Structure formats: C-alpha cells, structure tokens
Amino acid sequence: MYDFYFGTKEEIDNDPKKFLLTIKRMLPRWCNSIPDSEYLALYDVISEMSLPDKPVFVETGSGASTIVLCYFAIKTDGEVFTWDINGCKLSYLRSVLNDTLMRHYVEKNINKHWKYITFNSNSDFVGINILKELGKNVSVCFLDSEHTLNTLMKELSSICEVLNDTAIVAIDDGNYSYIAHNTAYINMVRKKIGLPPITDSPDNIGRNFWKEVNNYLIDNFKEVEYIKDSYKDNYQTDIFWSYYKSDRDTMANLSMEKTDDLEHRFDAWKVSIRK
Numbered sequence: 001m002y003d004f005y006f007g008t009k010e011e012i013d014n015d016p017k018k019f020l021l022t023i024k025r026m027l028p029r030w031c032n033s034i035p036d037s038e039y040l041a042l043y044d045v046i047s048e049m050s051l052p053d054k055p056v057f058v059e060t061g062s063g064a065s066t067i068v069l070c071y072f073a074i075k076t077d078g079e080v081f082t083w084d085i086n087g088c089k090l091s092y093l094r095s096v097l098n099d100t101l102m103r104h105y106v107e108k109n110i111n112k113h114w115k116y117i118t119f120n121s122n123s124d125f126v127g128i129n130i131l132k133e134l135g136k137n138v139s140v141c142f143l144d145s146e147h148t149l150n151t152l153m154k155e156l157s158s159i160c161e162v163l164n165d166t167a168i169v170a171i172d173d174g175n176y177s178y179i180a181h182n183t184a185y186i187n188m189v190r191k192k193i194g195l196p197p198i199t200d201s202p203d204n205i206g207r208n209f210w211k212e213v214n215n216y217l218i219d220n221f222k223e224v225e226y227i228k229d230s231y232k233d234n235y236q237t238d239i240f241w242s243y244y245k246s247d248r249d250t251m252a253n254l255s256m257e258k259t260d261d262l263e264h265r266f267d268a269w270k271v272s273i274r275k
C-alpha cells in the first residue's frame with residue numbers, strides 16, 4: 001500500500017527532511033496528529049544535538065512522530081521505545097516504516113531499532129519504569145499521549161530518572177491545561193454515542209502544560225535550556241491546518257482544538273545533570 005518510489009538513495013540522503021515529510025503527508029489522518037511544522041521541528045531539535053553512541057529515544061503516543069524518531073534510531077544504530085495503548089496504530093506504523101525507511105536502510109532490521117509497548121505508559125510493571133530495569137539511558141523523549149497533566153507529569157518523572165547527562169525533553173499540546181481528564185476528548189467520544197457533554201469542573205483546569213513542565217525541569221536539573229524550535233517560526237504557514245480544515249473545524253467545535261497559545265503546542269528543552 002505504501003510501496004511508492006521516494007527517490008534514489010543519494011537523493012534521500014541529501015534531503016532527508018523531504019523524504020520524511022513525503023512519508024508523513026501520505027499517512028491517514030488517524031496516524032497523523034501533529035502538524036508538519038512540529039514534525040520537522042522534532043527533526044531539527046534532534047539533528048542539532050550531539051547524540052551518544054546507540055542513543056535511546058522515547059515516545060508516548062505513536063503516529064507521525066514515530067517516523068522521525070525511528071529515522072534517527074535507524075541512522076545512529078539506536079533504539080526507540082514507544083508506548084501506545086492502540087495496538088492497531090503501532091502495527092500500521094510498522095508496515096509504513098517497512099515500506100519506507102526500511103527500503104532505504106535495507107541492511108537494517110526494524111525490530112532492533114523500534115521497540116513498542118502496547119500498554120499504558122505509566123504502568124508500574126510495563127510502563128516507562130522498565131527502562132531502568134533494562135539499563136537504558138534516554139537522550140530524547142517526546143511526550144504526546146493522553147493530554148492530561150497527571151499523565152504527562154508521571155511520564156516525565158519516570159523519564160527524568162533515566163535521562164542521559166544531557167538530553168532533550170519535548171512535548172506536544174503544551175498549550176493544554178486539563179489536570180485529571182481530557183474533557184474535550186471525552187466529549188468527542190460521548191457525542192459519537194449520543195450522550196450530552198460533561199461540563200468541566202474548575203479543579204480540572206490548571207496551568208498550561210508547558211509552564212508545568214518548564215518548572216519541573218528547572219526544579220530537577222542543574223541546567224535547563226528552553227529551545228527556540230523551528231515550529232514557532234513555521235506553524236502559522238503550515239499547510240497541515242488547511243489540508244485537514246474540515247476535520248479540525250469539527251474538532252474545534254468540540255473544544256479539542258486549542259487555538260490559544262498555539263506557539264506552545266510544541267515545546268522542547270535541553271536539560272543537563274539531574275540535581
């Protein structure tokens with residue numbers, strides 16, 4: 001299904017961003033939840049850092065971001081650990097990766113570079129905690145799962161236990177502010193089964209995720225650099241918004257599209273040395 005021709009090896013090596021964006025733009029919407037500008041910003045942030053030998057990348061919430069992370073893992077002989085409760089998505093993405101990246105890196109084996117765990121990222125027994133058991137040190141994490149502060153901060157604290165001395169922490173939907181439950185998503189599900197929306201209680205709304213993550217990192221690391229990422233320069237002209245306009249307008253009517261503080265939809269920090 002994804003058996004397209006993406007150019008010669010040399011053309012792809014000379015312009016990997018074009019290759020990666022081509023793969024993303026042919027994804028179905030259910031696997032493609034981040035704007036192109038965010039996808040490329042994730043690429044830029046990683047390509048600008050100096051990675052150790054066999055780096056470890058972590059992702060919660062699979063999709064387009066998986067392609068960027070797998071690209072770096074395959075290229076650098078590293079590994080990506082992805083947590084997602086949706087096994088269909090993981091299996092679909094593996095077939096996309098097989099028909100794209102793995103055609104380019106024909107001598108490599110995806111199973112050595114992409115480990116996915118079809119389970120809750122915060123499980124005590126098979127969640128992010130297992131990285132400690134496995135003896136892994138993480139260079140980059142991209143957190144994009146449930147979009148509640150409680151889930152995000154638990155993921156973050158588990159990740160911080162296993163970060164390398166210098167690492168990147170990146171998040172999606174940093175402009176969200178739900179604390180315990182993602183009301184917009186719940187109401188979308190309720191709408192589809194003909195139930196009325198729930199109303200948000202004030203104690204479910206906190207500060208924006210990006211502010212909470214920023215404070216947590218400052219409290220826990222000796223050096224924290226807030227990265228001025230390329231998403232902030234490019235999101236306003238991103239064709240992703242107009243291409244998916246009809247879907248996004250419907251999402252906006254259900255409050256799933258947070259248009260406030262959109263420049264913080266993606267945020268990334270470079271952190272060094274745990275306090």
Ligand SMILES: C[S@@+](CC[C@H](N)C(=O)[O-])C[C@H]1O[C@@H](n2cnc3c(N)ncnc32)[C@H](O)[C@@H]1O
Pocket residue numbers: 031032033034060061062063064065066083084085086089119120121122144145146151
């Ligand atoms: C917004 S999507 C991820 C988008 C993806 N990063 C991309 O670039 O397209 C969120 C994903 O998180 C998964 N998810 C939600 N809560 C989770 C949890 N606690 N643990 C693991 N996966 C979770 C969902 O199944 C969904 O596939």
